[in-house]
Amino acid sequence: MIRALGIVPLAFFLLPLCVQAQSQSSYFAAADLDHDKRLSLVEFQEWMSYAFHRMDANHNDVLEPEEQHVTRATRLTLAELHTRQAEQFRRQDKNGDGYLSQKEFLAPPG
Numbered sequence: 001m002i003r004a005l006g007i008v009p010l011a012f013f014l015l016p017l018c019v020q021a022q023s024q025s026s027y028f029a030a031a032d033l034d035h036d037k038r039l040s041l042v043e044f045q046e047w048m049s050y051a052f053h054r055m056d057a058n059h060n061d062v063l064e065p066e067e068q069h070v071t072r073a074t075r076l077t078l079a080e081l082h083t084r085q086a087e088q089f090r091r092q093d094k095n096g097d098g099y100l101s102q103k104e105f106l107a108p109p110g
Ligand SMILES: [Ca+2]
Pocket: 032, 033, 034, 035, 036, 037, 038, 039, 040, 043
């Protein structure tokens, strides 16, 4: 009984770590469209634009303030978003090889 109680908290501690590791690699795998274990800029932009496309109700590649559901939102075009994403991509590409490894992709943008 005492041993069982000792194991339970450990299991609760380890479980989120395992789930987190798995979800991080599946998050990366989902973005890696050609499955070459690295993200090109196009794959990165495709993945990062998911929310944009979901919010772009009339599919004109422009998010009008009323489509963004945020107070004082400014108009955002898909081209502007891609420019910002390209800048973020370059910051995250720490070794400068033009691709994001899983580690580079999952690291917080600096
Ligand atoms: Ca890829």
